[in-house]
Amino acid sequence: MGTVFHLIRYGRDPIGVTDRLFREYGPIVSLVRGPVRIFSPAGCAMVFATGAGVNRQILTEHDRYHMCALPGALYPSDEVLAEAAAADKRWRATPERLQPIRRTLTGLFHVNGAEHRRHRRLLMPAFHKTRIDAYRDEMVALTTKVLDEWRDDQVRDVLEDMTELTLRIATKTLFGEDAGEQGVRLARMFQEWLVTKFSPAMLLRFDAGPTVFRRWLDLTRDIDQCTLDIVRAKVARSKSQRDVAPDMLSSLIAARDEDGSALDEDELVGHAGVIFAAGHETSTNALAWTLLLLSQHPDIATDLVDELRGVLRGEAPTVEQLGSLPLLDAVVKESLRILPPVPIHPRLVAKDSELEGHSLPAGTELFLSIYHMHHDPDVFPRPQRFDPSRWSKIKPTVYEYNPFSAGPRMCIGASFATMEIKIVLAMLLQRFRIELLPGARVDRRVTITMAPKNGLPMRIRRADDAWGGGPRDLRGNLRELVDFS
Template identity: 35%
Template sequence: MSPTSAPRHGRAPGAWPLLGHLPHLATRPLAFLDSLPGHGDVVRVRMGARTAHVVTHPALVRRVLTDRSSFDRSGILYEKVRALLGNGLATCPNAEHRDQRRVLRPAFRPALMERYADVMTAETEALTARWRPGAVVDVTEEAFRLTTAVAVRTLFSAGIAPRAAEELREALEVLLRGVYTRVVAPAVDRVPSPDRRRYRRALARWRTGVAAIIAAYRASGTDHGDALSLLLAVRDERGRALSDAALGDQVATLVLAGAETTSSVLAWALRLLADHPEAAARLHEELDTALSGGPVTRADLPRLPYTGDVVREALRLYPPAWAITRTVTRATELAGRTLPPGSIVICCLYLLHRRRELFPDPARFDPGRWAAGDVPRDAWLPFGLGATRCVGEAFGTVEATLALAAIASRWRLTPVSPRPPRPVPRLVLSPGPQPMRLTER
C-alpha cells in the first residue's frame, strides 16, 4: 500500500484474558510487532485493562509527534518513566519542554563536540585495551560499559571515584531493565518480590550517587567546563539556579541519552556486521584505506561514509526509541476514528522503518541503500520529530560511529552462537546478551 493511501484501523489478535497482549510484549516483542502491519496502520493493542493504538503510517506518525495540542507526553506510561528519570527533558509534558530544552541545549553546542569526541576515543581505546585475542566478551554489556563511561566523563569531567562510577552503572542497568516491565505492567510494583526490592535499591543508589556528585560540584564552586558545570550555571528568567531535584532529573536524562541508546546502536551494528560478512569486508576496506593506524578521531569521520551508513542502517532496523508514546488530550480523529481524551497512542518507529513502500526489502541489512540518498521524508526517524526531537542526536551519532570505527579497525567479532539475538524488553530496543569471540585483525 502506498503511504499516501487512506490509513486503516485494525485490532491485534491473540489477546489473553485479563492480560491482553502483555505476554507477547514481555516475551517476544519483535515477533509481535512484526505481526501488526498485517492488521492495519493504526492497530489496537490491549495492555491489561488498557488499550493502546499502535501507529506506523508515516503521515500519522508525523501528525502525532508534531500536533502538541492534541497529543501530550502524559499519562500512566510517562508517570512510570518519570519515577526513574524524574521530570527531565526526555519525560516532561509538552508545556515544560521548551524551557527544559533551553536548559540542556548549551551542553550540546558544536564547540563542545570536539572535547566530547576526544573522550569517546579515549574511552573506546581504554575498553578495547583490555580485550585479548580468543577471548569471549558480551558485546552488549561492553557497549553499555563504554557509553556509560563516556556519559559520566562528559557530564562529570572533574572525575568521580571508579567505585562510585561503577555503582552508578550497575544501578542504571537494573533500572533500565526494570522500567519497561513497569511501563507495560504497572501492577508489578504493588506485588512484593525480589525484583521489586532490587529495583528500589537500585533507584535509591542512583539518586544518592547523583545527589552526592551535584553536592560536590556545588561545594567546589569551580567551572569544570563540562555538562554539569553548564547546568549549574543556568539561570531562569528570575535569575534562579536549578534546584538539586531539577539537576538530578536532567543528569538522568543525559546519562540515558548518552549511554543506553548509543550502546544499543553500537551492539546491534557489531552483530549485524558479524552476520553479514560482505558488509563487514566493505567496512574494513574503508577503515584500512582512510585510517593511518592511529586512534580514530572526529576529523576522520568525513572519510568514513560507509561506517556512518552502517550506523544509519542499524538505527533503521533497530531504533533505540522504538516506541514513542503520547496521550490524547482532546477528542481527536486518527485514520477516520475518533479517539477520546486519555487514549494511549504509540508511534512505532521500528515498524515505520520497515514499511516496504518506504524501504525496498526492508528486513535486509543493507548499508549501501543510504548512498543513493533517496530515503523518503518522514521514513527514518530514530531521533524523533518536531520540537521533541532528541537534543543529543549529534552526540550519539558521533559516538556510535567513532566507537564502531575504532573497534572494527582492530577486531573481528564472531558470535559464539549462530542463533539470532533475542531482544531484551527495556526502554530501548536492546539486543540482549551477545557473547562474541575476539580475533585481532
Template identity: 45%
Template sequence: MAWTVPGPKSTPIVGTTGNTFRFTQDPIGYSNQLFQDYGPMVSLCEQGGTNLFTPFEKCPGTVIVHGPDLIRQARTPHSQWNLTPLSMTLYPMEAVSNRKQPLKHFLVGLWGVNGDEHRLQRRLMMPAFHTRHIQSYWQDMVNITQSSLSHLRPGTTVNLVEETRLLAMRIVTKTLFGEDSGKAGQGVGHLLEQALAVLSQPLTTLMPYDIGGLPYRRFLNLIACFDREMRGIISAKRARQSKDNDVLSMLIQARDEETGISLSETELLGHVGSLFAAGHETTSLALGWTVLLLSQHPDIAADLMDELGAVLQGDPPRLDQLDQLPLLERVIKESLRLIPPAPFTWRYNNQIVDLGGYSLPVGTEVYCSIYATHHMPDLYENPNCFDPSRWERINPDMWEYMPFSAGSRLCMGAAFAMMELKIVLSIMLQTFRMEFVPSVSVDRYGIITIAPKNGLPMHLHHPDRNFTAGVGGVKGNIREMVQLPA
C-alpha cells in the same frame, strides 16, 4: 465517548491484561501481527481499557500506529500531545511518603514536562548539546574506548553486549557527571544502571509493593541511594562554582536569558537520570547490532575496513576525520534503520483528537512503531536487507526515518550519539575482527529498547580480514527483522 478503533478481542479469563501481556512479551512481533490483521492503526484491545505507560488512574485505551503520516499526526501539533516520565505507570501523580519521594523526579527530565515548561527546560539544556561542546568530548571517547578494549585478547570469546554496555556506561558517566566509572562499573552510573535494570523487570510494575523479596523494594532502595549520591555531587559542584566540562556542570550553570530562571535540584536530578537512560543502553545496543550485521556481511565489512585503513591507518579518528568516513556513516544509519535500538515512541492526547479517521478520547495512549515504519517497502526497497549503499540514493524525511525520534521532541543527544558510534566502531573494528559464535539464539526482547535476549558471543581475532569466517548459522527471530546468510 465510544471506543471505535479496531483491534483484537480481550483475552479469555484475564481480559485486557492478557492483551497487554502479549504486547510486553514481544512488542515488535505482536504489533506487526496486529498491523497485518487490522491495518496501520490498531487498538491493543477492541474495547480499549489497556494501559501501558500512562500513570493515570484510568486510561481509555492503547492505539498502535506506523507510517510517516500517522506518526506525524500523532506528534503534531505539539500542544495536543504529551509525554510522561520514563518510569511510566510507576510515576506517582499524588503526594507520596519520603520513602517514595525520589519517584517524583526519577527519570522525569524532558519526558515528564510538556507545553511551555518543556520549551523552557529544553532551551536551558541546549547549550550543553551544542556541536562545539559535544566535540569537546572527543578525547574522552577515544581514551575510554581504548581503555575498555585493552583488557580483551585475540583468541578469546566475549559477550559483545556486555562489553559495549560497560564501555557506553563509562562514556556517559564521564561526559554527563564528570566521573569515569572504570572497567568494573562503579559510582553513580553503576547505581543508575542497576535501577534501570530492575525497572525493566515486568514484576516491578506488576507488583509495586514495598515488601521484602519483591523487585519494587530493591528499585526504591537503588533510586534512594542514587538520589543521595547525586545530591552530593550537585552540592559539591555548586559549592566550588564548577566550570567543569561535563553536562551536569553546564546544566547547573544554565540560566534563561529572558527570565533568569535556572534548573532546580529536583529538575537536575530528573534530567541526569533520563539523559543517562536515553544515552547509555541505546548506544551500547546500536554498537552490538552493527557489529553483528557486519559479521554477516563480509563484502561490506571489507569495504569498510578499506575506508578506515585509508583514512585512519590504524589510529583513532581525529575530529576532522569523522566526515571523511562516508561508508561508516552509511553503515551506522542502515543499522539504526534495520534495528532501531528504541523501536517505539509514545504519546497521549490532552484533548479529543482525530487520528487516522478515528476520534480518540482524552488520555488515549498512542504507540508509534519506528521499527515498522523503517521496514515499509514503500519507503525502503528490500526493507529487511542490510544495504548501506541505499543511503547514496535516498533522503527520507524526519517522519520516515526517526531513530532519534522527530519533531519538537527530537533527541538532543543525536549528534553526540552519532559521534560516539563513529569513534567507538572505528577503534573496535581496527583492533579486532569479531566473529559471531552461533552458540545462542539471537532473539529480540525489551519494551523500550531492542536487545539480544541471550547476548552476542563474539570470538576475537587480530584484524586479519578473514571476513567470511563465521558467516551464517545465526538462529532466532532476528531473521524476521534482517535477511541473513543461511
C-alpha cells in the same frame, strides 16, 4: 483475563505482537480499551501506530501528544502521596518510599508545552556542537583503554564491553572525571531499573516481602540518592570555580534562562538521570547490533575496514575525518534503521484528538512503532536486508527515518551519540575482526530499548582480511527482524 492477558502478551514480545496487529488491522490499532495505566494513571486505552503521516502529526503537534516520565503510571502525584500517607502501611508504599520516583528518569520526558521549551533552552548549551566536538578526545582515550584489554582469540561478551565503554564515556562527559566508580554503579542500577520496571510482576504493587515492586522501589531510592550526591557535590564545586567545567552537568548548573532562572535541584537530578541513562543505553545497543550485523555480512565489513584504513591509517578519527567516511556513515544509518535501539516511542494523548480518521480520547496511551516505519517496503525496498548501499539512492524524510525521533522532541543528544558510535567503530574495526560463535543464539529484548537478550559472546581476532562467518552462525528470534540469507 482480558486487558491483563493482552498486556502480558505485549510485554513478552512488543515487536512481534504489534507486527501481527498491523498486518491484520492496518497502521493504527488498539490493543486494549479500558484502564491500562502504563504511562499514565489515567490511561484509558492502548493504541499502536506507524507510518510517515502518523509520525508527522504526532511528532509535530507537541501540545496535543505529550511525553511522560519513564516511571509512567507509577509517578506519584500529590494526590497519590496524600492517599499513601493515610493508607494502611502494612502492604502499601509510604510517601517516603514513593517520593524518589518524582525525580528518577524524568527530565525532558516529564515536561510539556512551554515548560518543555524552557527546559530545552537551558539544556541546549550543554549540547552545542563545539561542546560535543570537544568530547572527541575523551571518547578516543576511553575507547583505547577498553580495546587495549582485548586479546587475539579471546571470547568476550561484546554487549558487556560496549556497555562498559559507553557508560564510562557517559560518566566522564556528563559528570566529569570525579564521578568515577560512583557513576559506573549508577549506570548498572539504571539498567536493572528499566528491566524491572517492565516486568509483568510489577502488576503486584506491594511494598513487602520479596516482591519485584519492592525491589524497584529500592532501586529508585538508591538511584535518586546516588544522583543527588553527585549533583550536590558538583553544585558545591561550581561555587568555588571561576570557569564552568567542561562536563555537561556543570553546564546545566550554570545555565540561565532569559529571565535569569536556573534549573533547581530536583530538575538537575531528573535531567542528569535521563541524559546518563539514555546516553549510554542507546549507544551500547547501537554498537552491539552494528558489530553483529557486520559479523554476518563479511563483504560489507571488508569494504568498511578498507575505507577506514585508507582514510585513517590506523589512527582514531578526528571530528573532521568523520565527514570523510561515507561507508561508515551508511553502515551506522542502516544499523539504526534495521535494528533501532529505541524501536517504540510512547506518547500520551493530552486532549481528544483525531488521527487519520480514528478518534483518540484524552488519556489514550499511544505507541509509535519506529521499527515498523523503518521496515516499510514502500520507503525502504527489501527492508529486512542489511544494505548500507541503499543510502546512496534514497533520502527519506525525518518522519520516515527517525531513530532519534523528530520535531520538537528530537533527541537532544543525537549528535553526541552519532559521533560516539562512529569513533568507537572506526577504532575497533581497524584493530580487530570479530566472529559470532558457531551456533550462537541471539534473541531480542524489548522494553523502551531493544538489546540482545542474553548478551553477545563473540570471538576477537586481530585485524586481518579474513572476515568470515555469515548467516549460518546465527540462531534465535533476531532472524524474524533481519534477513540473513
